[in-house]
Amino acid sequence: MRAPLTLVTVPIVILAxxxxxxxxxxxxRGDDLPVHExxxxxxxxxxxxxxxxxxxxxxxxQYKVGGVNEHLGTTGIAHLLEHLLFKGTTTIGTRDHxxxxxxxxxxxxxxxxxxxxxxxxxxxxLRLEALSERVRTLEDSARTFVIPNEFAEILSRNGGRSLNxxxxxxxxxxxVELPSNRIELWFALEADxxxxxxxxxxxxxxDVVMEERRTxxxxxxxxxxxxxxxxxxxxxxxxxxxxxxxxxxxxxxTRPEVEEYFRRYYGPNNAVVAIVGxxxxxxxxxxxxxxxxxxxxxxxxxxxxxxxxxxxxxxRIEVEFDAQPSLRMAWHTVDAFHPDMPALVMLASVxxxxxxxxxxxxxxxxxxxxxxxxxxxxPGDRYPQLFQISAVPLASSSVADVExxxxxxxxxxxxxxxxxxxxxxxxxxxxAGNVHRLQSNLGLAFQLAxxxxxxxxWRTTFRLSTxxxxxxxxxxxxxxxxxxxxxxxxxxxLVRSAGEDDEP
Amino acid sequence: MTTRTTVALSVLALALVAGRSTxxxxxxxxERIENLDFPPLRFDPPVPTVxxxxxxxxxxHLEDPTLPVVDFIIRFRGGYERFPRESYAAATALPTLVRxxxxxxxxxxxxxxxxxxxxxxxxxxxxxxxxxATLSVLTxxxxxxxxxxxxxxxxxxxxxxxxxxxxxxxxxxALRRTDDPAVLAYSTFNRIMYGEHPIGWELGPDDLxxxxxxxxxxxxxxxxxxxxxxxxxxxxxxxxxxxxxPLLTAMLEDWPECSEPLPPPLVPEIRTExxxxxxxxxLNQSTVVxxxxxxxxxxxxxxFASRIGNSILGASGFASRLMARVRTEEGxxxxxxxxxxxxxxxxxxxxAVTRTRSEKTVSATRLLLDVIAEMSQSEPTDDEVLRTxxxxxxxxxxxxxxxxxxxSRQTLYRLIDLPEDWLERYLEKIQDVSPSDVREVFRTHVxxxxxxxxxxxxxxxxxxxxxxxxPVTVLE
Numbered sequence: 001m002r003a004p005l006t007l008v009t010v011p012i013v014i015l016a017x018x019x020x021x022x023x024x025x026x027x028x029r030g031d032d033l034p035v036h037e038x039x040x041x042x043x044x045x046x047x048x049x050x051x052x053x054x055x056x057x058x059x060x061x062q063y064k065v066g067g068v069n070e071h072l073g074t075t076g077i078a079h080l081l082e083h084l085l086f087k088g089t090t091t092i093g094t095r096d097h098x099x100x101x102x103x104x105x106x107x108x109x110x111x112x113x114x115x116x117x118x119x120x121x122x123x124x125x126l127r128l129e130a131l132s133e134r135v136r137t138l139e140d141s142a143r144t145f146v147i148p149n150e151f152a153e154i155l156s157r158n159g160g161r162s163l164n165x166x167x168x169x170x171x172x173x174x175x176v177e178l179p180s181n182r183i184e185l186w187f188a189l190e191a192d193x194x195x196x197x198x199x200x201x202x203x204x205x206x207d208v209v210m211e212e213r214r215t216x217x218x219x220x221x222x223x224x225x226x227x228x229x230x231x232x233x234x235x236x237x238x239x240x241x242x243x244x245x246x247x248x249x250x251x252x253x254t255r256p257e258v259e260e261y262f263r264r265y266y267g268p269n270n271a272v273v274a275i276v277g278x279x280x281x282x283x284x285x286x287x288x289x290x291x292x293x294x295x296x297x298x299x300x301x302x303x304x305x306x307x308x309x310x311x312x313x314x315x316r317i318e319v320e321f322d323a324q325p326s327l328r329m330a331w332h333t334v335d336a337f338h339p340d341m342p343a344l345v346m347l348a349s350v351x352x353x354x355x356x357x358x359x360x361x362x363x364x365x366x367x368x369x370x371x372x373x374x375x376x377x378x379p380g381d382r383y384p385q386l387f388q389i390s391a392v393p394l395a396s397s398s399v400a401d402v403e404x405x406x407x408x409x410x411x412x413x414x415x416x417x418x419x420x421x422x423x424x425x426x427x428x429x430x431x432a433g434n435v436h437r438l439q440s441n442l443g444l445a446f447q448l449a450x451x452x453x454x455x456x457x458w459r460t461t462f463r464l465s466t467x468x469x470x471x472x473x474x475x476x477x478x479x480x481x482x483x484x485x486x487x488x489x490x491x492x493x494l495v496r497s498a499g500e501d502d503e504p
Numbered sequence: 505m506t507t508r509t510t511v512a513l514s515v516l517a518l519a520l521v522a523g524r525s526t527x528x529x530x531x532x533x534x535e536r537i538e539n540l541d542f543p544p545l546r547f548d549p550p551v552p553t554v555x556x557x558x559x560x561x562x563x564x565h566l567e568d569p570t571l572p573v574v575d576f577i578i579r580f581r582g583g584y585e586r587f588p589r590e591s592y593a594a595a596t597a598l599p600t601l602v603r604x605x606x607x608x609x610x611x612x613x614x615x616x617x618x619x620x621x622x623x624x625x626x627x628x629x630x631x632x633x634x635x636x637a638t639l640s641v642l643t644x645x646x647x648x649x650x651x652x653x654x655x656x657x658x659x660x661x662x663x664x665x666x667x668x669x670x671x672x673x674x675x676x677x678a679l680r681r682t683d684d685p686a687v688l689a690y691s692t693f694n695r696i697m698y699g700e701h702p703i704g705w706e707l708g709p710d711d712l713x714x715x716x717x718x719x720x721x722x723x724x725x726x727x728x729x730x731x732x733x734x735x736x737x738x739x740x741x742x743x744x745x746x747x748x749x750p751l752l753t754a755m756l757e758d759w760p761e762c763s764e765p766l767p768p769p770l771v772p773e774i775r776t777e778x779x780x781x782x783x784x785x786x787l788n789q790s791t792v793v794x795x796x797x798x799x800x801x802x803x804x805x806x807x808f809a810s811r812i813g814n815s816i817l818g819a820s821g822f823a824s825r826l827m828a829r830v831r832t833e834e835g836x837x838x839x840x841x842x843x844x845x846x847x848x849x850x851x852x853x854x855x856a857v858t859r860t861r862s863e864k865t866v867s868a869t870r871l872l873l874d875v876i877a878e879m880s881q882s883e884p885t886d887d888e889v890l891r892t893x894x895x896x897x898x899x900x901x902x903x904x905x906x907x908x909x910x911x912s913r914q915t916l917y918r919l920i921d922l923p924e925d926w927l928e929r930y931l932e933k934i935q936d937v938s939p940s941d942v943r944e945v946f947r948t949h950v951x952x953x954x955x956x957x958x959x960x961x962x963x964x965x966x967x968x969x970x971x972x973x974x975p976v977t978v979l980e
Binding site for chain 2: 052148154156205212435442
């Protein structure tokens with residue numbers, strides 16, 4: 001089943017990565033790729049990597065904005081904006097923009113009245129219903145001027161593939177692949193979108209986003225547990241707030257709020273463009289200067305200053321759902337720039353990286369109490385993250401058995417570091433992974449854009465493996481001791497609702 | 505009205521649709537985009553060489569020295585659909601257990617350690633139709649990696665502990681099948697439509713007694729499926745044919761012949777009676793699945809019109825009618841799509857799926873039926889057909905993105921007896937499809953009033969009783 005636009009943030013799962021390789025593979029580093037790097041006068045960073053092969057090109061635009069740049073009351077706005085940026089511009093997706101504009105204003109006014117009424121002591125439900133109907137009628141009237149999905153259709157007719165977007169805690173990405181004779185089409189469309197987007201079909205798209213939330217969270221036991229677990233682990237940092245947004249916030253978002261959010265965060269100085277494939281970097285740079293350099297830069301977005309207070313004791317939550325149980329555990333750690341991060345990444349691999357990892361062997365092979373165990377660092381990069389472990393217990397065991405076994409394995413690491421051979425196997429996998437990660441144009445474009453957006457240097461992502469190589473067994477033991485402590489632990493358990501049949 | 509779409513394309517030198525004229529002076533927006541001029545795209549996709557080794561095993565090879573990596577794929581004809589129900593669990597488990605169960609010489613732990621030391625990346629998979637295994641190995645480890653991978657596939661150990669782990673996981677998956685409403689809907693729908701045919705089977709406790717996964721049964725299935733006359737191999741990457749030939753010859757020379765031909769796959773009998781089914785679940789969103797049997801086959805003349813029609817209806821994302829109406833216009837759903845399977849033998853399915861908030865369940869279901877019905881009532885526009893062809897033609901080059909992708913596709917065609925230029929023929933044929941062909945294929949083969957409809961959701965929250973769609977059978 002194809003799910004079109006939008007992929008809300010998912011944690012990066014550290015699974016089988018890489019290995020200890022000598023010779024040519026170890027020399028493939030990635031940070032010496034011939035990336036053509038240009039900073040346009042308006043601050044936009046352009047990264048171009050020419051690659052031989054089929055005449056195709058992958059495009060990624062990454063804006064340094066996401067769920068962390070929201071506030072209670074407007075949660076989900078970054079994600080809704082991502083959807084609305086496929087609705088066209090003043091000339092794309094419309095037959096007559098001048099004619100639709102007054103209808104937008106009338107809808108916005110009606111929506112303001114609805115919100116004011118809802119906030120009152122005893123809302124007049126009849127009036128609210130009438131106003132909602134008025135908004136629907138106005139949107140239907142405005143729809144007569146709409147050319148539906150024209151932005152996507154233009155790309156599709158021109159052979160576009162992988163058209164999609166995603167919103168994470170810290171970034172919003174838009175991407176597509178095109179035949180390499182269509183490079184200028186991408187610049188023309190994207191420049192137009194950066195300059196003159198129109199958030200038409202606003203209320204209908206808000207309904208679509210609410211449906212996405214129902215699919216990914218409300219009716220999905222894993223999604224629900226993940227959201228509730230983060231909310232328990234973070235008491236005030238925005239990492240605890242879902243990128244999809246809360247339903248009541250989604251119902252209250254307005255078009256002017258989204259327009260303001262776009263103005264504030266979507267300046268070219270807050271964007272990275274990565275283009276990888278069958279391209280001539282000089283020509284791409286010329287196109288970037290033609291199409292993108294004239295877009296005015298904006299004020300720097302306000303920084304996120306929230307700091308999660310230290311956790312003062314273990315937290316436990318239960319989430320009820322009509323489903324079999326599952327377990328999530330998380331400890332507060334550090335941000336992606338911290339010197340301890342490489343050791344934490346190695347720890348994740350030691351614990352759950354492949355069939356010979358400690359937790360897989362203990363839970364799945366030896367004790368046979370779980371079908372699956374994963375670990376990850378997340379939910380973002382820029383601010384202190386969680387070290388997370390999730391496990392799916394077998395029906396013949398209990399969540400408590402699984403949690404106890406995980407704690408025992410962590411204690412083993414606290415008492416004795418992993419041996420050199422164990423870490424060497426992890427390094428080998430990582431270095432082999434370095435070769436494989438160079439195989440896909442789109443994958444490379446994501447890496448370049450992501451690294452430049454987070455670290456201000458596209459090379460940093462490739463240099464992580466060098467930092468991982470330097471991690472020693474005692475480093476791994478030290479981060480276990482420092483971060484995987486009881487007082488910083490949050491446990492989330494999915495349980496069947498009280499009174500529901502426990503049988504399959 | 506009959507308009508033939510024309511997209512100029514020579515298969516090996518792609519000259520894709522060009523724009524009209526150059527024009528950099530126009531302001532940003534529609535005018536600028538419509539005036540863009542695209543140069544022709546010329547591309548000669550690499551073509552694999554085909555060899556035969558060990559008395560008839562086809563091997564496709566395509567050298568690509570870009571990275572120090574060699575990729576292999578081996579495909580085997582046949583899967584659980586060829587065997588009776590008592591072999592269902594073992595045939596389903598076979599690819600995983602070949603990977604995890606060690607070899608006759610090496611226990612699983614040793615295999616895992618070697619895979620890690622040599623940084624071998626593998627996938628093993630399969631289903632009812634056929635199975636496959638892949639290997640990605642650094643060139644410097646080619647010889648040892650290939651030897652280990654080949655040993656695992658040729659002489660699997662089926663370690664009893666790994667068999668038991670697989671069995672436990674399968675039992676757990678069966679228990680968890682009802683956790684996700686979409687998984688529940690699709691698996692139940694298959695059972696309703698396909699009954700006792702393997703496509704309708706679901707692994708359950710009755711299939712998963714220890715003896716169902718006995719060593720003898722696993723070895724027998726392995727002998728029948730993973731044998732020399734039943735396989736196709738593909739190799740791409742940083743290795744020449746002269747280098748890989750002796751290594752593959754060594755791997756294949758002792759590979760056992762197939763003892764007897766596989767039985768042909770059973771042809772399913774799909775339910776033909778319409779009906780509305782409900783699985784009650786206390787959720788705020790309903791999953792809606794609908795379909796009926798289709799008698800369009802891949803070798804029929806109607807096939808290409810059915811592909812274009814399915815794309816216009818709901819298989820082309822935002823360009824499709826279902827997405828335009830259900831998502832963009834009504835805001836009923838995050839996604840809505842159609843399916844139209846056209847197997848080479850036996851019936852397929854044609855229908856649609858979506859997920860919508862409880863209070864729009866009946867409305868969204870009706871809308872799916874209406875949009876399907878409209879495909880029979882009037883021809884799609886010329887532009888809808890042209891757009892679908894352009895999407896495929898202009899994106900054709902994405903079928904040749906990497907040597908591994910090319911070889912993987914060619915090995916599959918060879919395994920299922922499709923001509924190696926099937927993709928090029930497909931491109932040619934869809935350009936001959938007219939709007940009237942599309943209406944005709946829907947009129948002849950698609951009957952919304954005969955759809956079987958399954959809904960997983962909370963009937964108390966529906967906007968009107970589900971009986972409005974017909975008599976309802978409640979499934980527990």
